Amino acid sequence: MYDRILIPTDGSMAADKASLHAFNLAEKFDSELHVLYVVSRWIPPVLSNDVKIPGEVHLSQRTVEKLKSGEMPDDVETKEKLMRPTEKIADEGRERGIKVVQSVRAGKPNKEIIDYIRKYDVDMIVMGSHGKGSLDHMILGSTTDKVLKLAEIPVVVIDTYQS
Ligand code: ATP
Numbered sequence: 001m002y003d004r005i006l007i008p009t010d011g012s013m014a015a016d017k018a019s020l021h022a023f024n025l026a027e028k029f030d031s032e033l034h035v036l037y038v039v040s041r042w043i044p045p046v047l048s049n050d051v052k053i054p055g056e057v058h059l060s061q062r063t064v065e066k067l068k069s070g071e072m073p074d075d076v077e078t079k080e081k082l083m084r085p086t087e088k089i090a091d092e093g094r095e096r097g098i099k100v101v102q103s104v105r106a107g108k109p110n111k112e113i114i115d116y117i118r119k120y121d122v123d124m125i126v127m128g129s130h131g132k133g134s135l136d137h138m139i140l141g142s143t144t145d146k147v148l149k150l151a152e153i154p155v156v157v158i159d160t161y162q163s
């Protein structure tokens with residue numbers, strides 16, 4: 001019934017909390033679990049040859065284009081950095097015997113999430129009400145707000161306010 005479930009993650013504790021429900025649902029429905037991270041901020045390498053800002057990902061235009069078409073960059077270090085936000089959820093899912101697909105895209109999180117569910121025929125999304133952003137949004141973070149408005153499939157929103 002729900003062959004493919006998507007858990008989008010920004011690497012936050014909120015997304016981790018939501019993932020527990022994604023695991024339960026994937027087990028229940030014997031679904032494939034897609035763990036997607038959308039990198040939304042990066043620095044072009046031309047601007048950063050000398051200064052490497054810790055924590056920031058440096059991506060060439062070529063790499064961004066690759067990510068947009070669903071491919072991973074060749075550079076091992078960059079690849080590792082981009083995979084990191086999905087790692088914990090993917091590992092936990094696999095430990096529980098769930099078939100996991102790890103994906104990374106570049107762009108606006110809400111747009112990439114919507115493109116992804118259409119492209120991969122995802123049947124359900126499980127996500128946090130909040131993420132890494134500031135807690136200015138009392139009710140919903142902006143990514144979840146937009147996904148709820150645009151997705152044509154069920155979206156399970158886990159209350160992660162202050163988690
Ligand atoms: P805002 O980003 O509006 O300041 P926020 O970060 O608290 O607020 P959202 O971005 O809406 O709230 O995050 C809610 C959920 O959306 C997260 O728990 C996660 O499931 C998903 N999400 C957010 N950002 C991303 C991202 N970059 N890639 C994948 N999923 C994301």
Ligand code: MN
Binds near residue numbers: 131132141142143
């Ligand atoms: Mn956010």
